[in-house]
Amino acid sequence: MRPVWLGACLAVLVVACSGQGAAVQVTGKVVLDGEADHSGVLVTLAGRSALTDxxxxxxxxxxxxxxxxVQVSASGTLEGTLAVQVEVPDEGSASAPEVKLTPVGEVEGQATLGVTTGNAGITVMAPGSSAVAVTDDSGHYVLRGVPTGSRTLEAVAPGYARAPIQVQVGRAARASAAPVVLTRARSIQPxxxxxxxxxxxxxxxxxxQGTELTATSAADGSFSFNGVPDxxxxxxxxxxxxEEVVPSVVFLQGTAYLSNGVGLVPMPPLKLALAKRLASATRVGLPxxxxxxxxxxxIQRTAAGGHFLFLSDTFYQLLSDSGxxxxxxxxxxxxAASSTGGPAFVMEPxxxxxxxxxxxxxVLFTRGDGSLLSGDLATGESLPLAAGVYTPSPYIYGGxxxxxxxxxxxxxxxxxxKEGVLFVVSSSGGASTALGSSNSNSYYSGRSEPAVFSADGNRLFYYASNAGLSLADLRNGSSQSLTASxxxxxxxxxRSIAVTLSGSKDTNTLFVSRLTAGGVTTSAVExxxxxxxxxxxxxxxxxxxxAAPSLARLLTLPSTTPVPLNTTYSAYDLLQFSQDGRQFLLLDRDSAGTTYTLFNIDLTTxxxxxxxxxxxxxxxxxxxxSSNGAWVVFSLGSTYYSVGAKGTGLRSLATTSGSVYKTAIAPTNDxxxxxxxxxxxxxxxxxVPFGAGSAVTLASGVSDFGVLWDGSRIVYLNGQGxxxxxxxxxxxDTLLAESVRSFSLSPDSAWVLYTDAGAVARAMNLGTGxxxxxxxxxxRAFWSTSGQVALVREGSLAPLSFQDGLYLINVP
Structure with a gap:
């Protein structure tokens, strides 16, 4: 892998800038929830600031x-500072997403058990918020972060009935609440x-669990237990x-409590989601x-699909250079969480x-102390393999x-x-073997590994600095050079053949190295x-x-005999293989250097x-x-063209006035x-059809779209959600859902998964509705397979924090 340790995050980040021109107007709105006056909020964007009206x-x-x-900051709010992204065009104007802040204040008061001392530990909370305080010995408390307006607070203590506290809360102000006295609870709490x-x-x-006590809910979901021992x-x-399992429920004198991290609070109403929790975590991955x-x-799933791997409670830093x-x-x-619902493991912090x-x-992983470890996904145990592999650096540029x-x-x-030297070690631990110095900044064949193992794992190709490509035989410890550079x-x-370009820019030689049971053969091609x-x-x-004229040639491996692909023109650029690898696009240029010709070549003939x-x-x-290789699509300037793979039917498809954000060729290839x-x-x-026919505008104001596997329908999301x-x-044009934030089609296109603006995830069967x-x-919600959805839940109240984490559901 190539983790990148980046420096401290700037308060204001400019992701991409281009050009200088007329001023671009960026507008937005900040709402102080429940307030009539929303003025005075500080908005910062690209080093410029403004206050809301x-x-x-x-x-x-x-x-x-x-x-x-866009960074929004306001004192006297629960959030304090929030950030949103905005895409700004080079000309005109842009509107940033609306930001809603929660105005809060403080409440000071006294809650006692009817005695002068011995009142420590009474919990005072504001239902519907995360505001919680605990009294001192005299019963005094200060509750911070209470949403403004008329509020009913609650004072609770084990074995005592809840005591309501009425108070009016103002933004950034401290309200005084009337003192309350808690009384002993006499009945079972539903x-x-x-x-x-x-x-x-x-x-x-x-x-x-662990008892024979059961209860069944009524139509409104209420239930209660009788005779529960403390x-x-x-x-x-x-x-x-x-299904749901609530860990560590504390029963005291008939009342159920959960811990909020600082004390006990009565268990709030529970909502059971259809998804099954695989692992609890306050934060999964990154925002x-x-x-x-x-x-x-x-968040990754193993190739066999048996486990999900993810980082939780992730600390992250952004690095910017000149914004x-x-x-x-x-x-x-x-x-590591089992996809079958088995035990989840905390591998390592x-x-x-x-x-x-x-x-x-x-799973292989590196830690912040620089060590490389291997984790067993069956037991959750970790085994150190090497030290000093990972060295954090606050300034890494260019990836x-x-x-x-x-x-x-x-x-x-x-x-x-490790420090420019390639090592091999058994995954069960033991001593590492150094194979030689290497180049840690090379991207080997587009891979993140520092070498490529053979299929049986007994040999590996690696790049040794100043020694070209080498092959190590791990069975006997030998190593041989395949190319000099x-x-x-x-x-x-x-993993049986390596194709190598060796030499300098103008004198490179192409080699083919083929692994056999008896060794390796390397042949120079050209x-x-x-x-x-x-x-x-x-x-x-x-x-x-x-060498002029530049010529394109074909090797059909394992043959090392080239076949010419062009002779008349100079090969200007190698472009692209078809999906099946049987066709190739080649761009030639005439001797005058003024005319380019795009060729499609059938590599089988x-x-x-x-x-x-x-x-x-x-x-x-x-x-x-196209997926069947019958058509080729390309663009010139702002115009898209299609042409048959055998050079027939060239036509202009459409001319755009600006950017093209997404393209998709229909599965029907037409x-x-x-x-x-x-x-x-x-x-x-x-x-736009490839053959005869005009372009059809299916919809305007579209932000994203997906195509069903059979090409029968297009599912899209517009700017109004x-x-x-x-x-x-x-x-x-059929409306499927409103207030949608994001969506994705299942791999078999039978279902569409979407999340609405209220962070509720739903799945719709596109056949039955x-x-x-x-x-x-x-x-976050994504398809794990055609029949399974993985979900990330977060933002629960402190007593229900166990409900945050990774979930899985079988949809059909």
Missing amino acids: KQGAWRVELLSGGSYV LSATLLGASGHAGIVATL GIYSLSLRGGAY QAWESWASQPL SVRGVSFEGTLM SVTSFAPTADGTH SPTSQYGASPDGSKVAYL LSSYRVTPD ASVSEFMMSPDGARVVYRTS PSTGKWPLWSGSSVPYSLQY RIFLLADVTAASRGLLS ALRAVAPVGGT EVRVLSDRVS
């Missing part, structure tokens, strides 16, 4: 567009559990597919806005990177890694870099090679010579299967093959969908 409106002028972070998304809540079976219990709740800056996903974000460093507790092994039985490591396919061996290399997916590309399946290599697709004075880009700026003021979703579906040729409410307080 009475209506909460603000405005800042910028000189350039880009992605910015509890409550409701099923999220259900119309009735009867029949929930509640069990105190003590600590686990409470199990089950209602059909809904979604910053995940793209991390060097790796912070531009470079990345994010992170450090947290590594947790202070973890800075992690990677599951290919066999799914272990340079500070550690690289990887396991063999069978998980038996681990290779890692190295520019780049690729290894086939079966000198003066400038670049090469390998097909996704590793069956073919296309390369380009650097290269001598006869070569067709010119387009010719002109510009270089095409954004090239795509059209393309473009999410683009149709006009300077309107972003539209276009459907409406999730809709429409046929690929237009026509009836059935909607299932999965969970509330969802910060």
